[in-house]
Amino acid sequence: MNNATINHLSSEEIKVVLRAADEIIARGGRTLLAKILKGSREKKVLELELDKCPVYGAFRSETLEEITKKIDWMIDYDFLAIEYSGKLPMIVFTDRGWQIEADQRADEFLIEWEQWLDEGKIDPEMSYLKDRNREMILLFLDKIKESGNKQFIPYLELWEKIDYKKVRAEIRSTIKILESDEIIEQQSMNTRVESINKALEGLAPQDFLLKCWECGDRFTFTVEEQKLYRQKGFVHPKRCKSCRRKKRYEDYF
Ligand SMILES: [Zn+2]
Structure with missing residues (x-):
């Protein structure tokens, strides 16, 4: 290795x-x-x-x-x-990874809509937005609200026609906010940016202590061991090293 x-x-x-x-x-x-x-x-x-x-x-x-x-x-x-x-x-x-990805996917959708406006596209096919992760779709709608761009309304109306009830309600409220010229509070946006930046720092791996199922002793689960476990898709060992050794021996005989 x-x-x-x-x-x-x-x-x-x-x-x-x-x-x-x-x-x-x-x-x-x-x-x-x-x-x-x-x-x-x-x-x-x-x-x-x-x-x-x-x-x-x-x-x-x-x-x-x-x-x-x-x-x-x-x-x-x-x-x-x-x-x-x-x-x-x-x-x-992971939760951290998805938080960052959902945000950048929502941005990607928003940028695409902006390009459509530039190109003067009037009847885009909206089915691509259906059956997406709901959390990400709501984030996309938040970003549309924050943009304050009324030119998005026709796209929202097209989308509203094809999506499910819950999403339709969210689309409707987004349209209303854009129509009302309501200024969206920057607070939620700033909090989101901060939390994405925090997520991007990642979590440095550290040694930590686990309790053995068998003998109850505490044992160290090292960074190196964690790497191996994670790459194999395992969570963490249940037993300390000596109990693991004992178990292998018993299984053998
Ligand atoms: Zn043990």
Whole structure:
């Protein structure tokens, strides 16, 4: 195993990895994620249309090994996690990772709408917004409110026609706020930005103490062990080292 440490990823790099991960959440593992970032032309990547992801090939100049180290860093620093689907280890977001990704996805949608306005697009197909993560959709609507841009109203009306009742109600209230010229309080926006910046700092791994199920002793779960466990998708050991050894011995005989 290569233990060479890598530097703290920049906020930009963290966002890039999260954006790529979003394409394969709970469907793909570290290797596939690394291939998106590398810009691989492999069959599976193209079949899943991962080459259409906006950050496809973002780390093109790096080797797959270097990219994989960045992904592992993201797992160590609590932005991504591994979960098993049957025997396959899949990438999933941690709360921290999802908080950042939901925000940047909502921004991506907003930027797209701004581009549509620039292009004078009048009847965009809105079904792409249906069945998305609800939390992210509400965040998108908040950002539309904060923009105060009335030109978005026709798009909101198109969207309102095709979505579910709960989302429709939120769209309606967004339209009302835009029509009323109400100034949105900056407070919630500032709090959100602050909390995203805090999330981007990540959580540096630390040794911590666990209590053994078997003998009740406290034992240290080291950073190195945590890395191995996380990469395998395990949470933490139940038994201390000597009880683990004893158990293996008993299982053997
Ligand atoms: Zn023990």
